Amino acid sequence: MYAFFVTFFVVVILSICEVQRADTCDVTPKDQYIEVGSDAEVVCHTCIGGRVFWTLNTRPIKESLSKAINSSHTVLTLRNFTYHSALVQCHSSDTQQILGGTTITAYSKPSKISCILHYENQVRGVPQLFTCSWEHQIHSSQKINYTVHVSQSEICSSQKTTCTSREIHGSNKIHLNRNFSVTVTAKTTFWEARSNPEEFDPGRIIKMFPPRLNVNASPGELLVMLKSSIKKTHCQVKYSKAVSEGTSEKVLNKTLNPKEIGNVIINGESCRDYNVSVRCALDKALWSDWSQTTVRTPLKKNDVELLLWRKVAEPEKNGVRKVHTMWMEIPPTCEGTFTYTIKKIHLKEDMTAVNYTDTLCSNSTCDVDVNQDAHRLNLTVFQKESLVAEDSVYVPAIGERLPQVTEIQTSTAEGVILVSWKAPAQPVRGYMIDWTHNGNQYRWKESKYTNTTLGDLLDKKPYNITVTPLFDDMTGHGTQALQICSRVGVPGNVKSISVQPYDKSVHVKWNTDSQEECSGDVINYTIFYSTQKGPVLNVTVNSTNQDIFLKDLHPDTPYSFYIEATGLTGTTKSSERSFKTNIFDQRLITTLIVSGIIVTVLVLSLGLCCAIQWKKFREKPVPNPGLSSLALWPGHQKGVCPFQAFNNPSESFCERVYTEETQRISTPPLATGCNSKRTSDQTVEYTDPAILATDAQKGKTLQLVETEHHNSSGESTALLSSENSPFNPYRSQSSVETPALMTNKQHKHMSVKQQEKTAPVTVYVTLNMFEQGQGR
Known part of the structure; x- marks a missing residue:
């Protein structure tokens, strides 16, 4: 039946074209719009007779898709058309002449419809808003009007792919107790497309208004208070440190019964800013948007870890030693004013305190002077008049025999330094590792193991690392490792290049400038040289040589060259230089000149001697x-x-x-x-x-x-x-x-x-x- 109507339609069109356009070649219909995936038919009217062929976007189409109705009309059928737009042309097979053409544009219908019921403000009860959104794959410059229908009733219109309605309640609209269907219609001047209907359950598309966020901060923790609605509610609390980018977020879940008030406790660090977010949803419904706030935790005394340490300098002539003390200060984010005091306690051999002095320090480091005897340094931290924390460290006497670690080894890998050592024979409670790159700024950490990893280092800087064993009431002697670089860079730059050309050779000299402290060692140098049109030649010498003679060159010829310094960590390349060989060897001319001067001097000397002797002979x-x-x-x-x-x-x-x-x-x-x-x-x-x-x-x-x-x-x-x-x-x-x-x-x-x-x-x-x- 469908084939009969198509044939009838084609015959009618051909008849009309035969009557009205008997002497005109063309393709009909013009500029047709079809839905993506449907079939399209076009007719070619041949005014010159003979066979025709078709092209789609200038590419030939299979002959099986076209059918000749009579000597002057040929029908082309394009099935499952998926092009956004295509140019179809009819050509004469005999003359290759274009007889006519048309443009076919495909449109799609809206799809992937999603709708929500939500609230306009923090109001309980029935949602006041209904919003739908969809997707529409269209490549058209024409203006498109969208209409949203709920149960055959139009509720909103839009020229965008989203639409919100406030008139959702009433007859023939949305009922919260039963499902409803939604369709979206897209319409232009030339075509209209209607989406497939999408069915929704009102109880599953309700989206709560973002909940109010109430957070109380106490030392070391955050308390988030939540409140349920008249129905069962699920909530999520998300938190993370605010100062560190890329910090992983943690999520805590809390389910509240109808009208229940619940609390969520977040354990955090002292004096830290935390980003806290909360969202909630009715049972089986959509999640609300996040409510977000930033809260700072107050100081918790138990979290304060001073980690007091010291570096003892060599004694001066009078026996006084300067001790550089350092500790982990209370973070500046903690509110309040803190004072740090160092108490210097002089110890006798029986380890009893005989006297002490106080030194007020203003920051996380402080220098005190001690004599050759043993001392204990006590650090106390006060906030106003309240003691916050305290710590102490032992300073051994000069010549005191104390254990120390041995066989300390270091290595670098991916920007960190790996340190390992051998423990002393005596039992220890831990080890203190300190490191510095300039002797002024120190970093330190405590470990219970005989190995550790030092990170967060400056790139390509040499570090001095010391490991000291810790005992219950004192510290041992520190053992310093060999200086090691956080990362070894490429070899130094090749500079100060000098060239002395000859006729068939050239003498090249250079120096290597290590601009960085941790430049890699040079294994060999390679000199690449060539003429303007010749191949690139190279000669390699070891690192002990910084000059070379390039031989077998052509006289009176310009050359260009550069030098590469190769090491285990990479290669550096000098700037390109040039020179020109001499026509002949200048050393030969120099030799001839010197020889001529010597012969001339000898001849003149001999003549003078003979003249003197002849004069003497004549006078006597x-x-x-x-x-x-x-x-x-x-x-x-x-x-x-x-x-x-x-x-x-x-x-x-x-x-x-x-x-x-x-x-x-x-x-x-x-x-x-x-x-x-x-x-x-x-x-x-x-x-x-x-x-x-x-x-x-x-x-x-x-x-x-x-x-x-x-x-x-x-x-x-x-x-x-x-x-x-x-x-x-x-x-x-x-x-x-x-x-x-x-x-x-x-x-x-x-x-x-x-x-x-x-x-x-x-x-x-x-x-x-x-x-x-x-x-x-």
Whole structure:
């Protein structure tokens, strides 16, 4: 039957289109709206004949979904349409031409309806309000009007997905004693959708008004008072600390009989702010909204735990020790003024108190001075004149033998420090663990076990940890662990990079700067370098090296590089640097320059030495005769010489060497032989030729010293000695006898007879005379 009506409808449409639009190609109907999940049909009127095909949002549709009625009309059936909006077009199979198109929009009906009966204010009795809400999946810009029907009666309208009515009582509306159904209608200009009916039980949808919250605070607890209605009521009390975010909430349940008043007790800490919330509901009905308030608990003396502790400094020169006491102060949230007093009690060996002094402290720390003896420090806390709490701690004497823990070990894991130790042989009541990162701010805790966990630490800070055993009436000595970091960071940054390029290599140097106290150790360094187009190369060196030569580089080529420092905790990377290799090795040029300078200096030095030696040779052409051995003069006749011999026994007076200048100056000339006689009676005493030669060179006037002797004493010739002359270039050569010998000998006269046929002999001394004299 349904197929018959559809076919009839299509035929009618085709007939109308055939009459009115015989020459027009198009798709009908236009812009139709259908409910999501229903079927849609469109007709394509073909004015050019031939087969057609369909597209949905430009995608081809299966041919099985379309059916040709005749040569000019084709029907497309889209079943279970779920698109919000879709464009359907008809195309000619022969020409691919678009013959027409239409838009199909789907709408949905409202769903998931929920309704409540509630109160407008804190009024008992029948609820005054009825509110419903629902969901509607619609993607339309059109204005939608919603209407809520209760048992076929319209109770409210809205353009939102919620609606509240105050007219809920009366005929054909809501009856609190029986169930009722609710439907929601959505309507626009082009379509209308009605939801499925939803049935409700009035007793289950009643929502109470939020209850009044009455909380009384007492030391260490909160008292919440609850009151029931005329029916059985269930209540829930929820509370949590107000100062800590993320604190878990706790819920307490309380059921009250009709008209019953009940209390809920919350155990809390002293001087804490708590958020307290309460909600209630009739039996099997909806929960009311939460009523919330914040309440602060007063101070409870039993909750005060001072946890007094001390750190004893090394004794000064006078034996006085400074003791830094610290305790857990009363929270500032506690109302009132508190005073802290430290009493210093001096203990003898019998542990009896001999005297004490009071020190008034203003905060949670206080410093007192004690001597080398044992002391007990008592802390008392007063609020006005009322004692709130007290605690004491023992300070041992210097050199007092007390137990202590051993084998203390520490480790880090996920931002906390794990501490363990070995207990002493004596029984203990616990252990005190204190830790600090700067030596000024301490934290401490007590434990009954030989291990503990320290949390809430500063990130990447070194900590000093001390463990001290506690006994009934005293404390032992503390044992300090090795300093440990809360967390080890990555290695320090690579900086201070210097580069010295060459033609085919480069020398790179760097330093590592640890900006953090807990930087990780470097295991190795890796240098990554590359040209602009070349691959990235790398070289790795261990942590002991902070320089490297990169070899096998291309001359006159720019390079970029960076250095990575790798450790167990991570890697740090330096900034990228660049350099350019030289065309040729500068070290070769430096070597050549230095070598040229050295050779030049050597050549100049050698030339200067030669010039100096040549000048000396020209200024002093005659060698020192006293240092040479000469041959006999030409024409010399051997005979006995009456004069004093030279110091050298092998040389005689006759073998002396006279320069040409000396012979020209000395007059009259000497005889050529030792036995020659003078031609006159005049006796001439000869002057030492060495002195004559020396004086002649200095340009001095030479004088011939003549001495006449008596005939009766004989004639003797003495040469003037040159030994005492400071300018004597000769060796010790003297022809004059010593005074002792001259007094014992007779002076002998030498007659000099000038030879008429023999000319005076001129003697020249040359360098080759040394070679001639060597063989004689």
